[in-house]
Amino acid sequence: MTVKVSIVGATGYTGAELVRILHSHPEVELTALTTRSYVDMPFDKIYPHLYKYNQLVCEEMNFPKLFENSEVIIIALPHGHAMPVALEAARLGKKIVDLGADFRLKDYRVYEKWYKVEHEARKLLDSAAYGLPEVNRDNIKKASLVANPGCYPTSAILALAPLLKHKLIDTGSIVIDSKSGVSGAGRGLALGSHFCEVNENFKAYNVAVHRHTPEIEQELSRIAGEPITVTFTPHLLPITRGILSTVYANLLDPPVAKDRIREAYLDYYKNEFFVRVLPDGTLPQTKWVSGANHCDIGLTLDSRTGRVIVTSAIDNLVKGASGQAVQNMNIICGLPEDMGLYGPGLYP
Numbered sequence: 001m002t003v004k005v006s007i008v009g010a011t012g013y014t015g016a017e018l019v020r021i022l023h024s025h026p027e028v029e030l031t032a033l034t035t036r037s038y039v040d041m042p043f044d045k046i047y048p049h050l051y052k053y054n055q056l057v058c059e060e061m062n063f064p065k066l067f068e069n070s071e072v073i074i075i076a077l078p079h080g081h082a083m084p085v086a087l088e089a090a091r092l093g094k095k096i097v098d099l100g101a102d103f104r105l106k107d108y109r110v111y112e113k114w115y116k117v118e119h120e121a122r123k124l125l126d127s128a129a130y131g132l133p134e135v136n137r138d139n140i141k142k143a144s145l146v147a148n149p150g151c152y153p154t155s156a157i158l159a160l161a162p163l164l165k166h167k168l169i170d171t172g173s174i175v176i177d178s179k180s181g182v183s184g185a186g187r188g189l190a191l192g193s194h195f196c197e198v199n200e201n202f203k204a205y206n207v208a209v210h211r212h213t214p215e216i217e218q219e220l221s222r223i224a225g226e227p228i229t230v231t232f233t234p235h236l237l238p239i240t241r242g243i244l245s246t247v248y249a250n251l252l253d254p255p256v257a258k259d260r261i262r263e264a265y266l267d268y269y270k271n272e273f274f275v276r277v278l279p280d281g282t283l284p285q286t287k288w289v290s291g292a293n294h295c296d297i298g299l300t301l302d303s304r305t306g307r308v309i310v311t312s313a314i315d316n317l318v319k320g321a322s323g324q325a326v327q328n329m330n331i332i333c334g335l336p337e338d339m340g341l342y343g344p345g346l347y348p
């Protein structure tokens with residue numbers, strides 16, 4: 001069964017990563033790659049690492065032609081731009097995976113408050129599934145529109161889900177301290193991602209106001225069955241790929257929790273190939289997941305303070321974006337979930 005797939009906004013970093021991954025996917029035929037700035041240019045001219053792999057030429061986004069020859073549309077546009085595409089795709093009964101933020105927040109008022117954009121496709125919000133398969137697979141299976149999670153939320157939610165499910169922590173005490181590589185900011189030119197601004201530098205940004213905060217809180221609240229607020233602080237690391245999140249929470253009952261924490265993680269992720277709970281004493285590193293669809297998790301109990309410290313590592317472009325999008329595409333198309341995604345990262 002070959003699935004015909006178009007990528008809208010293919011010329012960004014996540015688009016290029018989608019093309020790379022999908023070229024080795026045995027059941028996918030890429031039918032169109034759309035662009036705003038590179039119309040009629042061969043894709044491998046924009047991304048020469050794909051020379052001899054890709055024969056497609058970039059085209060303008062053109063309704064309804066784009067959809068005629070595709071069963072699945074993967075949208076890799078900046079937030080605010082996916083809504084008209086999703087409306088048209090939904091009207092034509094196509095399956096959609098959106099990498100941006102337009103369908104992640106269930107309440108359009110929360111979206112409009114944090115993203116400062118009017119939601120033009122509110123009628124699709126109820127049917128959109130939040131695309132974190134390890135916590136929401138049953139809903140994704142039934143969906144035609146999947147909202148792929150943000151990169152930071154993927155690392156934070158996977159780090160916290162077992163603690164909340166098993167009610168092991170004081171839910172008011174969660175602090176998420178995340179560090180991202182620069183590709184998280186996309187390919188567009190911006191002062192903050194210039195070499196001289198980033199190289200040999202390290203900084204926090206958007207402290208207490210980052211747009212991923214409501215997304216993390218929405219999903220953690222769903223898992224916990226009660227409203228959760230978190231402190232979330234992102235940082236910019238002078239590396240290309242990778243996110244390392246360090247998550248702190250107070251244990252409800254430190255002596256009891258000591259034995260139960262590892263058990264809770266091993267149980268929650270027992271059937272999850274892409275989430276690797278590392279052996280006791282081993283802590284994740286971004287290099288171990290670079291290029292791979294894994295989220296690695298390390299557990300530490302600080303018995304002196306009564307806190308659990310969870311570290312998680314992902315590649316922001318793979319499990320944090322394009323790999324997870326392919327995982328979701330596999331689920332909604334009834335394909336094996338790891339198809340095209342199996343394999344460890346690059347090391348060193």
Ligand SMILES: NC(=O)C1=CN([C@@H]2O[C@H](COP(=O)(O)OP(=O)(O)OC[C@H]3O[C@@H](n4cnc5c(N)ncnc54)[C@H](OP(=O)(O)O)[C@@H]3O)[C@@H](O)[C@H]2O)C=CC1
Pocket residue numbers: 008009010011012013014015034035036037038076077078079081099100101149150151183184185186187188316317320321
């Ligand atoms: N980078 C990451 O690690 C992650 C990104 N995401 C999300 O995925 C989406 C894509 O991100 P990324 O690939 O990094 O972004 P890039 O900035 O690298 O690429 C953006 C793409 O969107 C197109 N585009 C930009 N502005 C417009 C516009 N006004 N109208 C139409 N097309 C436009 C660009 O086209 P052209 O090149 O032709 O101008 C390009 O194809 C975003 O929503 C982002 O938030 C999610 C998780 C992680």
Ligand SMILES: CC(=O)N[C@@H](CCC(=O)OP(=O)(O)O)C(=O)O
Pocket residue numbers: 079099100101149150151180181182183184185211212234236
């Ligand atoms: C390093 C860096 O700049 N990261 C980006 C990640 C945003 C992202 O991917 O956002 P959405 O998918 O939610 O739009 C940021 O902090 O804005």
